[in-house]
Amino acid sequence: MDLLVGVPTHNNARTVGETVQGIRVGLLKYFPRERAVILNLDAGSKDSTREVVAAASINDVQRSADLYALRTLPCISMVYGDSPATEVALRTVLAAAELLRAKACAIVSPESTNITPDWMERLLRPVHRDNFDLVTPVYRRHKFDGLLLRNLIYPMTRALYAKRVREPYGVEFAFSGRFCSHLLEMQVWDHDAGGVGTELRMTIAAIAGGFRLYQTFLGTKPHLDRTADLVAAIRQTVGTLFWSAEPNFQYWSGNRGTESVPTSGAEYDLTTEPIRVNRKRLYQLFGSGVGELEPVLKSILSPQTLEEIQAIATLSEENFRYPHELWVKTAYEFASSYHKSVINRDHIIQALAPLYRGKVYTFLVENRDASGEEVEANVEDLCLTFERLKPYLLDLWNAGE
């Protein structure tokens, strides 16, 4: 095969039909001569997801002047388990890609109803024709969307690994057969990251492995309220980031500064229409968390950092701010403590949640009336602070080694 497109599903009957059709149109339009296959990996859907996928794939006899299939475009649907497991799904895609000797593979979320045909070109062309190994997405987001990404994952990944990858764990991405084989040989699967942690691990593996990265703009990312899943999200992302730092220490400890990644389309694009955010709740959870988790935080943080956090926790809601430098030190101290397993690692991850809420509150307040450019400047400032304080992380990491 030349191209393989994976669509992992679990009860996505409402949206997956549109996604699969979008993939088909994109492949026919931009890669009419290539041997391609669509692989649906289903986690035991109880709705009609697999039937919808099959229906969207049938009828290869399409004729129009600019959309014609030279070849059969098979769509294979298989069940990989009875509950969603991102890692298992991705490993299955990797195994299939290797078996089929696919030159380029893409993963597309079944909820991407905003998919346009050119997504296939944007994701697969850099791999298939330009020899890149990993293509990560860039989305147009609301300025208050992707907060965990912008306030922690992106800046810290950037500082550690010296590559400015805006979305190191996108739900749409593409990779080369070469990188696929590398991943299958690695021990990346030892750590049970779950969820998007798997994608983050892939991005880190690509950077540390010296593979060629590319970013591609895929348009608007629908805003989704994930506040209820915050701890799970932190576990998947921050947990993965912290865990990955250990096997890749030699890589990230030796580099300084950061470099951009080749990108097609916008590197970022923000929308600013009003949305409702419960800032007060964030402030309250920060304060209560600092108080209730003091014994835990004492094990994780340095006395000075803890003291500073406790000091800002006494501020009124309108005066409360979590400065960049304090936040970066917080993150680095958590990372170091995770590395040293000062307490149970999962407890360390969970303890970050209230502090993160405080940082998010600050971000929301400071950017309430900000334009897209101003928000981006704020994020860039945070990134530079992460980079500037990287030696602090190294000192923490190496202390007592």
Next chain:
Amino acid sequence: MTLPQDGLWYKDAIIYQVHVRTFRDSNGDGIGDFRGLAEKLDYLQELGITALWLMPFFPSPLRDDGYDIADYRSVHPSYGTLDDFKSFLAAAHERGIRVIVEMVLNHTSDQHPWFQESRSSRDNPRRDWYVWSDTDAKYKGVRIIFLDTETSNWARDPVSKSYYWHRFFSHQPDLNYDNPEVREEMWSVMQFWLEMGVDGFRLDAVPYLIEREGTSCENLPETHAVLKELRSRVDKHFPGRMLLAEANQWPADLRPYFGNGDEFHMAFHFPVMPRMFMSVQLEDRKPIMDILQQTPAIPDQCQWCLFLRNHDELTLEMVTDIERDYMYDTYAGDKAMRLNLGIRRRLAPLLDNDRRRVELMTGMLMSLPGTPIIYYGDEIGMGDNVHLGDRNGVRTPMQWDGGWNAGFSAADPENLYSPLILNPVYGYTAVNVYSQKRSGHSLLAWMKRIISARKSTQVFGRGSIEFLHPANHRVLAYVRQLKNETVLVVNNLSSSAQAVELDLRRYKGNILVEMFGRNIFPRIGELPYLLTMGPYQFFWFRLRRI
């Protein structure tokens, strides 16, 4: 011997297309002739073909290889005399070989006496035998067929100082079929040859007979009316004779040429041919299946004609732009190979001289629904010469042996009507009938066997077709059925070995008998029938209940 004029002989026929000029020169003038062709009838009989389609052999200035006819009732002197033709015809019939003559109805040579009269004066009785206009403004937008050489369908005649219509070369003015005199005369021409004993006509360029303003001037109802009239006359006066349409159109546009069984007996299935080449290159059955599934049903007494190559360029008119680009890129990387909207190469060079692919393509030619046509020389894998101009590179002398002029002619090589193919791969010392007759494993020997297998059953020519849909899209499988006879055909379109599971539950209990070796394959049961196939391999299985 007069061959029995049973109604549907053309459905069981194996047709061999040849230009008399190319086959064998009997008098040493460097040009093939009818006496030479007659000498080679034993070869053709041994090959197993049952009908000959002769390209135009009429008197002509030969500016379009004889498709520019200057006299419809004679034989070009280079090819012999009318008596020579009659002798050849009788000899062919004695061997059970029917003869189909090519008849160009749409146009004549500008050297034809009819045109010479027509152009001489506006008052000439034959003035209206051609399509004249004072301007070139009529029939705007009608496509030009010979794109590489023509810029208009009108040509200005300096003699009559007006324009005449020509859908092909400018030296081939179109006859005016709105004129009943023209229709009567062309029927008279056909009658002349039918009375002599020819078994049918391949009617060239039939879609273009009639013009009407505001149309594409193709496939018009009035054109079909003309053709139906000809057919009814053939049926009335010469029952059992056959009319074959050359109409390079999409299947849906071809369907009207069969009428209700009252127009043509046969028509070329142009669109399937490039798709066979595509499928083999893509290693995917989709192009073939798509076009055949779009092919409309035709009257029971009618028949498609299938071919891989012929005297023209491999036409890419009836494909999409994407398909055309793909064909050019994969089969005609050298732009010298491209002509008009096609590729001027022979079968073996197109398939990179890969014997397995030649066999696979021939196997599909012989087993898909229709009457197969073999282009002369393809049975031994002849090559081509794209540098000979126009389509002459696929019309070089037949290669009989490795000796003087490939055994084609005793003339000096410089006097041959065309140079021979000389290169070490396809040259006549490497590829020739004599060498291949000495080996039981040559392409020629294999062609005889597959023709024999084809003729062993009427199912290929007359049976239905049902496609199977195995998950492996590199395998094209179908079932041919006629009354109690069932044949399963499985083709591996891929350059690598393939496994395929076929759902044959409908035929449970049958055993498969492979038709070439007559060996028995396992009985069909409930489970999918597993076959493993080598690169480009194909199977023909008879189903038998024992």
